[in-house]
Amino acid sequence: MVVVRTTSSRVHHRCTSAHANASTTSCYLSARTAAIASQPDQTAIHLQWNAASMRILFVALMLWLAPVLALAEMSDGAGNTLTAALQAPELSCSKVPLDRQRLTPYYSAAAPAPLWINKHGPNARARMLRTVLQNADQEGLSPERYWLAEIEVRWQAPAPDMQACLEMLLTAGFDRYSRDVHSGRVSPHEADPTWMLHPPAFDPVAALQAIGSDDEFSRLLKSLPPEQAGYQRLRSALAQYRHVAGQGGWAELPPGPNLTPGDVHAQVPVLRARLRREGDLPRLALSFGTGYDTPLVEAVQQFQRRHGLQPDGIVGARTRAELNISAAERAAQLRRALERWRWLPRNLGDHYILVNTAGFELAVVEGGKTVLRMRSINGTPDQATPSFTATLQTLIINPYWYVPQRIARDRLWPRAQRNTGYLAERGFRVFDTRKRGWQELDPMRLDWKRINGDDTNVRLRQEPGPKNLMGRLSFVFPNPFEIFVHDTPDRALFERDVRTFSEGCVRIENAMALALHTLRQAPEWNEVRIQEEIDALHHWNLKLPEPIPVFVLYLPNWVDADRQVQFRADVYQRETVLTSYYPAN
Structure with a gap:
């Protein structure tokens, strides 16, 4: 609005608008003209929406629209630059090389439209993606891997080429991050050739193209990491260890003698501080001085259990070595664990059996809770148990052990050649499979020098009984590796910390408990009956009423x-x- 007041002696004027300063002269001349044309008395005249006012309003509107129009022009320029960049022989952004094969599927070949940039700059989805990339370390990933620094430099840059670069960097960041956090940064077969499970399939282009709103894009970002409780617990633990590492970690326990309960030693305060730092010793625990007291012994035992050591409370060489692994390295181990979880199916099911060959443990999980847990024995380092999935279908009572040719060749034939009574003493029988129904051979009369360990016509079978290496119960889940879960007569081996003693199969501590769980829908097979059949050496193949992954x-x-x-x-x-x-850093 323009307000002009005239008097006989002077003219006062005031020009007000969003950009009045841009047209001060014009405003003054208009006011002066109005004063001359007015009546010569002192009546105040308010001129509203006259020609001068409209001119001022028009100028103000143009000044207000100028940035918007400029942004629109920059958006068009960015689109043109994006088109040229995607068609260039080498795709790069200010010397940042980008993968054409990854980026081009996100855009129309004829007229690629920006996904993350509009006339106002980065859009809502770009801002959400930027936040996720900034927090990639919460998933055990490095934000630098997703060009975050390059994105930040160009975030508010007005030049079309910078906007086009920002657009491509955001697309590249989304593509790489979504693949990494959904299915793993590293190929499982590259990282662990014995890992035979395939990571869940994911197509980030299709996922993004299916999004219709910003809310849907937000939900997509949240759904990318695994949602299993095991992954989420690791994620929380990683945050704790990163925090401790960021504060300097913990002090190492210097070389010294074994610390046993009741000792008095200058290293005890260092040990106490170390265990408090990681949470094994509660901060309010009543433990003081240089004496290795009961609360500290209990904290050491807790630490030993968490690291798969015998919880004897003695700080020996192995316990000391585990105590001196840095917080940064522990955080890195958790990052690697998160990666392994990203290789797993998104849904393990409501009821399944999990054998952790690194933890020497079998667990039955139902409804998200562990309902049964026991120690296990796994393959030796040269016959390491692979990682795979199958479905448990059959329980065998008093199993026969049909010895795999590999084991017969490498383990049993050489022993039988040195001692002709070796096989019979352990309940093995020898068969010629060329004869219908298998013809049994007398191991005492065999010419072992003529037996070829690779001869597939000669097979070994161990009869049911207390010496059978499969034990009394065997759980069959068909797989290409001939791996079983089974009982074992070698009970003392479960007391070892590291239990790599089998030929690849998984021996378990409490086969009866697992059998009862798998037969819970067959009440006629209770513990008493199963034990009676075991004692009578009756051989049973029981098809389970409930197959279990x-x-x-x-x-x-x-x-x-x-x-x-x-x-x-x-x-x-x-x-x-x-x-x-995933190094420690």
């Missing part, structure tokens, strides 16, 4: 249902490649 996995680090962070040694040396991708 089995996951045999190598998970050296995990967080259990009680939120205790568990670390285990890499007994099969399968973390080497992952360590190069």
Whole structure:
């Protein structure tokens, strides 16, 4: 609005608008003209929406629209630059190389429209994606991998070429991050050749094209990481260990003698501070001075259990070595654990069996809770148990053991050649499979020098009984590796910390408990009957009324249902490649 007041002696004027300063002279001349044309008395005249006012309003409107029009022009320019960039022989953004094969599917070949940039700059989806990339370390991933620094530099840049670069960098960041966090940064077969499970399939282009609103895009970003409780617990633990590492971690326990309960030693305060730092010793625990007292012993035992050591409370060489692994390395181990979870199916099911060959443990999970847990024995390092999934279908009572040719050749034939009574003493029988129904051969009369270990016509079978290496119960889930879960007569081996003693199969501590669980829908097969059949050496193949998925996995680090962070040694040396991708830093 323009208000002009005239008097006989002077003219006062005031020009007000959003950009009045831009037309001060014009405003003054208009006011002066109005004053001359007015009546010569002192009556105030308010001129509204006259020609001068409209001119001023028009100028103000143009000044207000100028940035918007400029942004629109920049958006068009960015679109043209984007088209040229996608068609260039080498796709790059200010010397940042980009993968054409990854980017071009996101855009129309004829007229690629920006996904993340509009006339106002980065749109709502770009802002959401930027936040997710900034927090990629919460998933154990590195934000720098997703060109975050390059994105930040160009975030508010007005030039069309910078906008086009920002557009491509955001697309590249979304593509790489979504693949990494959904299905893993590293190919499982590259990192662990014995991992036979395939990561869940994911097409980020199709996922993005299916999005219709910003809310849907937000839900897509949240759905990318695994939602299983095991992954989420690892994610929380990673945040805690990163926080501790960021504050300097913990002090190492210097070399010294074994610390046993009741000792008095200058290293005890260092040990106490170390265990408080990781949470094994509660901060309010009444433990003081240089004496290795009861609260501290209990904290050491808790630490030992979390690291797969004998919980004897003695700080020996192995316990000391685990105590001196840095917080940064522990965080890196959790990042590798998150990667392994990204290789798993998104839904393991409501009821399944999980064998962790790194933790030497079998667990039955139902409704998200562990309903049965027991120790296990796995393959030796040269016959390491692979990672795979199958379905448990059959329970065998008093199993026969049909010895795999590999084991017969490498283990049993050489012993039989040195001692002709070896096989018979252990309940093995020898068969010629060329004859219909298998013709039994007398091991005492065989010419072992003529037996070829690779001869598939000669097979060994161990009869049911207390010496049978399959034990009294065997659980069959068909798989290409001839792996079974079974009982064992070698009970003392379960007391070892590292239990790599089998030929690849999984021996379990409490086969009867697992049998009762798998037969719970067949009440006629109770514990008394099963034991009677075992004692009578009756052989049974029982088809289970409820097939159960089995996951045999190598998970050296995990967080259990009680939120205790568990670390285990890499007994099969399968973390080497992952360590190069997820180092301690």
